[in-house]
Amino acid sequence: QLHLQESGPGLVKPSETLSLTCTVSGGSISSSSYYWGWIRQPPGKGLEWIGSIYYNGGTYDNPSLKSRVTISVDTSKNQFSLKLSSVTAADTAVYFCARQAYDGSGYSFDYWGQGTLVTVSS
Amino acid sequence: QSALTQPASVSGSPGQSITISCTGTNSDVGSNNLVSWYQQHPGKAPKLMIYGGSKRPSGVSTRFSGSKSGNTASLTVSGLQAEDEADYYCCSFAGSGTWVFGGGTKLTVL
Numbered sequence: 363q364l365h366l367q368e369s370g371p372g373l374v375k376p377s378e379t380l381s382l383t384c385t386v387s388g389g390s391i392s393s394s395s396y397y398w399g400w401i402r403q404p405p406g407k408g409l410e411w412i413g414s415i416y417y418n419g420g421t422y423d424n425p426s427l428k429s430r431v432t433i434s435v436d437t438s439k440n441q442f443s444l445k446l447s448s449v450t451a452a453d454t455a456v457y458f459c460a461r462q463a464y465d466g467s468g469y470s471f472d473y474w475g476q477g478t479l480v481t482v483s484s
Numbered sequence: 485q486s487a488l489t490q491p492a493s494v495s496g497s498p499g500q501s502i503t504i505s506c507t508g509t510n511s512d513v514g515s516n517n518l519v520s521w522y523q524q525h526p527g528k529a530p531k532l533m534i535y536g537g538s539k540r541p542s543g544v545s546t547r548f549s550g551s552k553s554g555n556t557a558s559l560t561v562s563g564l565q566a567e568d569e570a571d572y573y574c575c576s577f578a579g580s581g582t583w584v585f586g587g588g589t590k591l592t593v594l
Contacts, residue, residue, distance in 0.1 A: 401530075401585075408487065408588040409522075409530065409573050414581070422581030426485050458529060468518035468577055470535035477529055 364388045366459050366475035374453075374482050380446040384459030384475060391440045392417045397462035397469055400433065400444045402455040403477070410455075414462055414469075415442055449482045456480075488513065488574055488586035495592040501562040504589045506574030507555060512584055514555035518577035521550055521559045524588075525570045533572075534559060561591070569593045 370382035384398070391398060399414035413423030415433045423431040432445040446453060456477040462469035489507040496502040506513065506521075513519060517537040522530035532541055534550035537557065547562045557576070561568055574586040 399583075409575075409585040410487075411575070411583040411585060414583075424485060424582060465535045465539065467536050468516065470518075470520040470532055471522070471530070471575070472532050472535075472541065474529035474531075 364461065364473045366461065366473060368457060368459050368475045368478040370478065370480070372479060372481060374449055374480060375484050376450055376482055377448055380444070380449050380453060380480055380482070382444045382457055382459075382478065382480070384442050384444075386440045386442075386461075391435065391442065392437045395464045398435065398442045399460050399462050399471060401458045401460060401471070402453075403458070404452075404455040412444065412446075412457075451482050454480065454482045485578060485582060485584055488576060488584055490572075490574060490586040490589045492587075493590045493592065495594055496561075496564045497594045498564050498566065500564050501560060502564065502591065504559045504561075504572055504574075504591070506557040506559070506576075506586045508557075508576055508584070509555055512576040512578040513552065513557050515579065516577050517552065519550065519552060519557040520575045521548075521557075522573045522575065523568075523570045524573065530573060564593050566593050 365387045397414040400412040415421045430447045435442040458477045459475045460471040461473040463472045521534040524530040538550040578584040
């Protein structure tokens with residue numbers, strides 16, 4: 363059974379960089395059938411797609427985050443990571459990592475981590 | 485990139501059917517059949533309920549179905565059960581490798 367687990371600091375200061383890692387177990391991150399994504403959810407609000415990465419390092423990210431996003435992959439550790447720079451209080455959210463599986467026509471988020479709350483505060 | 489539009493809340497009695505709409509544009513919902521739907525219980529991670537507009541993953545009840553007309557996708561839950569009470573989110577491919585979620589709908593089972 364595939365398992366995804368987010369890890370990283372739960373508190374980040376304004377203007378600093380948020381860094382999270384997602385560790386994948388029970389399957390290989392190097393499979394050509396999947397993308398690996400980051401999604402966030404501010405307290406009491408809806409889901410927002412942040413970005414996704416392929417095992418070869420190809421990435422896509424949400425243009426509304428204005429190039430603050432860096433997503434990377436480490437296939438040797440079966441992990442992928444998120445960096446979000448210049449954070450403000452608006453970046454306070456539960457951050458989820460998830461697998462995007464090719465479903466015959468497109469990709470859907472079929473496995474999710476439990477999520478980790480990151481608070482931006484001084 | 486704007487969020488897809490969903491009603492804030494819907495409700496129904498046990499055994500009834502409800503439909504949640506998800507309205508986008510010609511650039512996302514209307515341009516493809518790549519809408520997925522997710523169920524989220526409080527404090528939990530979202531769960532995939534529908535993909536490819538109308539397909540159900542293995543293990544998801546047949547009471548859940550999806551459809552699309554023009555720029556609006558819909559999720560129908562038939563034979564409502566207490567366990568269906570949750571938040572529901574749609575998600576669509578928005579072109580150029582990007583994805584957009586709806587604002588979410590709270591389903592209340594009366």
